[in-house]
Amino acid sequence: MSAVMPYGVGDMLSSANAPDLAWVPWTAEGTYFKLLNADPETGFYSLVLKVEPGTHLSVQRHIDPAEAFVLSGSFYYVDEPDRVYGRGAYVREKAGAVHEPVSDEGAVMFAVFHGPIERFGRDGRLLGAFDWRWHVHAWNAAGGHYPI
Numbered sequence: 001m002s003a004v005m006p007y008g009v010g011d012m013l014s015s016a017n018a019p020d021l022a023w024v025p026w027t028a029e030g031t032y033f034k035l036l037n038a039d040p041e042t043g044f045y046s047l048v049l050k051v052e053p054g055t056h057l058s059v060q061r062h063i064d065p066a067e068a069f070v071l072s073g074s075f076y077y078v079d080e081p082d083r084v085y086g087r088g089a090y091v092r093e094k095a096g097a098v099h100e101p102v103s104d105e106g107a108v109m110f111a112v113f114h115g116p117i118e119r120f121g122r123d124g125r126l127l128g129a130f131d132w133r134w135h136v137h138a139w140n141a142a143g144g145h146y147p148i
């Protein structure tokens with residue numbers, strides 16, 4: 001296995017060297033992801049998420065919980081602008097959570113999704129439900145080589 005190979009997979013271990021992976025557009029304008037893990041059995045998927053400065057995401061709803069750990073930058077929810085989650089903050093969003101994240105300075109975070117996330121347009125129309133399968137397809141369509 002080469003040291004520059006973005007993924008290493010063994011019988012008991014899967015790993016990714018995240019800095020070697022490219023950013024791929026995520027579910028909203030101004031957002032990008034790197035796919036670290038997608039598990040067809042559990043529906044879990046793990047990402048590095050990047051939000052560009054000045055991004056106000058449209059409404060998202062979590063079918064299942066999601067967890068995020070902020071690596072750099074910060075974000076907040078539009079309904080709670082005084083509670084800012086910066087570097088080192090951990091957030092667990094419960095199943096059914098509906099919100100609009102905002103990042104003034106941009107943010108990079110590690111996130112684990114326990115199931116699909118729904119994205120709504122500014123007009124309230126459901127744009128789609130994005131599950132582990134969508135992430136693998138988007139990743140590989142962008143030139144990634146997620147083994148599945």
Ligand SMILES: [Fe+2]
Nearest residue numbers: 060062066093
């Ligand atoms: Fe969320």
